[in-house]
Amino acid sequence: MTGQQAGSESFPKLLLHNAAQRGAQPAMREKRRGIWRTQTWQDYAAEASALAAALSDHGLKKGDHVAFVYDNRPRLLIAIAAAQALGAVAVPLYQDASGEELAEPLRSTGATHVFAENQEQTDKILEVLPTCPSIRCIVYDNDRGMSQYKQAELVGYDTLLEQGRKASGEGSGFLKEAAEQVGSDDDAFVFFSSGLNKSANGAVFTHAALIERARVLAATEKLTDKDVTLAYLPPGWASQTLLSYVQPMATGFCVCCPEASDTLLSDLREIAPSYLLVTPRMLDAIVSQVDTRMEETGGLNLALYERGVKVAQRVSDLTHAGKSVPFGDRLAKTACEILVYGPLRDALGMSKLRLAYTAGDAIDPDMLMFFRSIGINLKQAYGATETGVFVTVQRNGDVKPDTLGTPLDGVELSFSPKNEILVRAPGLLKAYHGNAKETAKALDADGWFHTGDMGHVGDDGHLRIVDRMSDVGTLKDGTLFAPRPIENKIRFSPFVREVVVYGDGQDHVCALIDIDTLAVGRWADTHELPYMGHTDLASQEPVYGLIGDFVAEVNGEMAGDPALAKCQIERILLLPQELSADDGLLSRTGKLRRHAIAKRYRALIDAIFAGADNVPFDIGIEHVGAEGEVHTDGLKIRNVKTVNVSQMRKAA
C-alpha cells in the first residue's frame, strides 16, 4: 500500500506522506460531548506542524526527551508527532501511575518537556518537579481547574497551538522543513515496560526500526487505510502506542478514542472497529456481561443463545480435530449465524472486526475458541516491550488454542541451552536508555535479544511460552517448577481473579488465591451464604470448598501432563484483599509482581509451608472510609486433593 520510497522513513515524513496521499481521509476520531469528531490526515499534519513550531519556540530541540502522561486522545498522537518532527524522542508513560512512579522514567530519560492531559496529571508532575530538574516545560491540555496555577513551567495546549499557528501559518509548512532534519536512524521512542522489575529500563527505538516492522505486520495481516481501530489501553504500554501511532502512520488507518473509560463498550459498538487489541480481562468482562444479560432476558432468546453456543463449540471442535462436520450441524450453524452470532457480534461492536490480537497476558484457550467460534478472528501474538511490534503472530487459518503463532518475516528465533527465547529481528530496541550494562546483558554481540522468557517451538513451527526465566525454579526433588502455566489454569476459573503459586525450593506447591468478589458474591447469593465484603467472603469455609474443588480439578488435569504432574497444588489460601496495582502488587498492565507479593505476604507463605492450618495476619486496611473492619481470627489454609501419579499409572 504505502510506497517504500526512500526518505519516508521517519514519522514526520510519514505524516506528510499520509496528508498528501489521503489528506481528506479520517486519521482520528474522538467522541466528545456525545458526538464523534473526525480529524483528517491533513488536520493531523497541520496541527502537528503548528504545535511543533510552538514547541521549538519553547526550547524543544533535537535529541530532547518529551514525556506524555495522557489517556488515548487525538491530541496525544498529535503531540507525539510534533515532538518527533523536531527530532525529539517521545516517552509515553502510564497515566494511572502515581507521581513517584512517574519520577523514575522522567529522571532517567532527562525529559525536558512533559505533556499532561489534565489537572490530575499536572499535579503529579508538579509534585515530582523538584526531583526532576531537567523538566523545563509542562504542557497541560484540559484547562479545567487550572486557572489558579501560576508556575512558570506551565503552558496550555491551546495557547501553544495558537502561538504555533501565528508563527508558522495554518498549513504544514513548518513540518515539511523540520522533517528534513530528522533521520531514519534517529531515536523516536523510549518505551518503559510495565514495571515488572524494580528498576525499569527504557527501551530506545529508532524511526526506521518501528516503521519497517509495522509495515511487515501490515503486509502479513493485509491491513489497509480502510481499517479502523479503537485505542483504549494505556498509551504507556508500548503495544498501545504502536497500534495507535506507529501502525496508522505506516498504513494510514483510522484510530478512534473512546469518550471515557466507562463508555468503552458502547463506544466500541458505535465504532465497530475492524482491528483491535484486546486483553483477556476485557474479554472476560464482555463474556460475563453477555451471560448475565442473556440470563436476564430468558425465554426463547436464552434458549437460542445456549443452543447457538453449543453448536458453535461442536463445529469448532470438529474442525480443529480435522474431522468433517455433519450436514445437520452445518445447517444448524448457518441458522445460528443468522439468529445468534451475527446479532451477538453486532451487540459487542465486533460486527466488522476482522483482526483482533489478545495481548498482555495468557488467554484461556476456551475463551479464545469461544470468540473464534462465533466468527471473530481472535488471535494470539508474542512480543515484548523490547521487540517493538510483535515477533510472532498466529496466521489466519492456522490458529491453535495454546500457541503464540509463527515468526513474522525477518524474525529469527533461537533458544539458549536453558530454553530462553532469543530473538533477532530488524525492529528490535537500539539500547536501554543510558544503561550500557543492561543493554549488553540483553542484546548480545550477534544481535540476539534475550527475552527472559522460557519457551519452545513445536514441530508445527509455532512458538509456545512457558514462563519468565527468572520465575522458573525447582522443587526440592529437582522437578522443574514454572509458576505461570499452573496459575493460568487456575485463573481461568470465573471465581478467581488472580493467583500466585509458590514452590521454588519446597517439597510441594501452594497457591495464594485472590477471589473475584463479584462472581463469588453472586455464587454466595444463590447459595444463601451471607457475607460482608471481600474479606469476609474470602474467609468462609464454603468459598474455600468452591475454590478447593476447582483447584482439585486442575490438579487432575495436571496429573495427566508429565511436566506438571509433580507440581500439583497441595495447599491454598484465599487472600483477604484484592491484589492491586496501587499497592504495587500488580504492574500497571495487570501482571503479577511476584516478588513484591512474596515480600508482602511472606508470613503467609512461610505458614503454609510450615504446615499450619491458620495464620494470624493484620490486614492493615489503608483505604479511606473502611470502618468497622471485619475481625478475623486469622487466615485459613486448606489442603486440596491431589492425584497420585504413580497410582494412576498402575491403574492405567
Next chain:
Amino acid sequence: MSVSAQAEPASRAFPIGEPILELDSISLRFGGVKAITDVSFDVREHEIRAIIGPNGAGKSSMLNVINGLYTPQEGNITFRGQRIDNMTPAKAASLGISRTFQNIALFKRMSVLDNIMAGRTLFSHATFLEVAFQLPRARREERQNREKAEEIIEFLEIEHIRKTTVSQLPYGLQKRVELGRALAAEPQVLLLDEPMAGMNVEEKQDMCRFVLDVNDHYGTTFVLIEHDMGVVMDISDRVVVLDYGKTIGDGTPDEVRNNQDVIDAYLGVAH
C-alpha cells in the same frame, strides 16, 4: 485533593465581588411556629456560602424563602440591588437562581440527558407547533440546548449514563444529575440543599470537586446547606450558622469554628 483549590483564594478566576443577594430581617412563621426569626445575611457574587445548623434550625426554610417557595411574613430580599417583593420559584428561576433538593426531585423515569435538557426550559422559546413540525427555530434551539447539556455531562463526568433512566442510578449519581439539571439553567446563584447527605466519602469528595470546579469555571455563586462540618469548612468562603431559626454566627470558616455560641449549639454544651 478538592481542598487544594482553596489554598490561594486570592488567585481565583472569578474573585469574590459585591453582594448579589441580600436577606434583610427575614421572619417566617407557619401558624404559631416560628421557623425563622429575624435572620439577615448576604451572599457575595462568585462566593461559596454555606448555611449550617442543627436539625430544625431553619436551613431548608431559608433556601425555600430565597427561591420563593415560602413567602416570609417579614423582611426583604434584594437581588443585585433590586428589592424583590413576593418572590416565586418562576421569578427566582428567571432571575438566575437555580436549586437542588434534599430529597432528589428528578424525573425518575426519564433519561439523564432528558432530565438535563429539562433544565433548559428557560432557553426554549419555540412554540408547541414549531416543535411539532420541527421548524428552524425549534431545531436551532434543540441543537443549542443539547450542546449545553453535553457540555454539562462532560463537566460532571457522567457520559457513561447519558441514556440511562434516572431511577436505575445509585443515589450519589442521582445527586450529580440533579446538579447537572440545575446547571443547565446557567444559574448565577445555585442553591444546594444538602448536596452531600447520604453519600460515602468518595462521593462527597467528588461532589466537593464539582462544586469548586463549577465555581471556578463558570463563576457560579453557591449557597449550600450542609450537615457535614468538614465539607463545609473545606469548601466554603463564608458560613452562616442558624439555630432555632436565629443567626448565631456568620463569618469565615475559621471565625465560625472559634465562635463560642456555634460551638455550644453545634457541638453541644457541657452542662
